[in-house]
Amino acid sequence: MITPALLAPRENTENTDNAEKTGASERAAADDSITAWALAARGGDRDAVEHFVRALHRDVQRYVAHLCGDPQAVDDLAQDTFLRALGSLHRFEGRSSARAWLLSIARRAVIDSHRHAAARPRLSDVPDWQLAVERAQPHGLPGFDDGIALLDLLAALPDERREAFVLTQMLGLPYAEAAELSDCPVGTVRSRVARARASLMDLLAEAEEPDPAVALAAA
Incomplete structure (x- = not known):
């Protein structure tokens, strides 16, 4: 997970x-x-x-x-x-x-x-x-399944936020270079990444909430 x-x-x-x-x-x-x-x-x-x-x-x-x-x-x-x-x-x-x-x-x-x-x-x-x-994606590496789950969540993000997150958090590009590549200020990249992360955390929390129907059936 x-x-x-x-x-x-x-x-x-x-x-x-x-x-x-x-x-x-x-x-x-x-x-x-x-x-x-x-x-x-x-x-x-x-x-x-x-x-x-x-x-x-x-x-x-x-x-x-x-x-x-x-x-x-x-x-x-x-x-x-x-x-x-x-x-x-x-x-x-x-x-x-x-x-x-x-x-x-x-x-x-x-x-x-x-x-x-x-x-x-x-x-x-x-x-x-x-x-x-x-x-x-590389297969057979620790965290690969987690990486695929993260990609599922990324699909729900706006394009600009997803690109900023991919560049800095998945490819490890410094914020300054990601800003140059995206043709925008560094502060904009930071904002997009922060908002992307907040959205991903919200989506993760929603995904981990138990299904009421399943919980009722198991009771």
């Missing part, structure tokens, strides 16, 4: 405990390594290219799955994202993390895909974005 701990903030504050600080430090170190790989790949290091792609492939899949709403398009959009990124590496200077830079490319790839799809008639309704995200 999903627990409120899954909805706890992931950004450091003065009151953050040591475990959260350690996790943030590890994420920052991982981002530094990934950015270093991107810069090395820009210089022609083939091993660095492989490390860069492997490190961010799942994050790209999860993000485009959240945005595009079509489970059949996730792999193609992820591949398109990396093709665009590798073709643009010569312009990457490391001013932001490679993760944020790549997710911004993923966002443009999805937008371009939507524009292309809008130019042709649709034969059926677009599948739920949630299915695509679930297929992009």
Whole structure:
């Protein structure tokens, strides 16, 4: 069963405990390594290219799955994202993390895909974005079932709040980079995440309330 701990903030504050600080430090170190790989790949290091792609492939899949709403398009959009990124590496200077830079490319790839799809008639309704995200989730890991339950709750959120929550709480992007990616102030991202978390907690509480009919039948 999903627990409120899954909805706890992931950004450091003065009151953050040591475990959260350690996790943030590890994420920052991982981002530094990934950015270093991107810069090395820009210089022609083939091993660095492989490390860069492997490190961010799942994050790209999860993000485009959240945005595009079509489970059949996730792999193609992820591949398109990396093709665009590798073709643009010569312009990457490391001013932001490679993760944020790549997710911004993923966002443009999805937008371009939507524009292309809008130019042709649709034969059926677009599948739920949630299915695509679930297929992009790692299986066999602790908390996987909880993660799927969280995705069920996320489906009820407004798009902007869901995106802010996914970027900062599921993909671990710093608030400043999430704001840059979403083209809005940092305060707006913080507000969206806070409201998303509050809504999720309310939905979680409702989901855990016993069904009166079931309780009556068991009495």
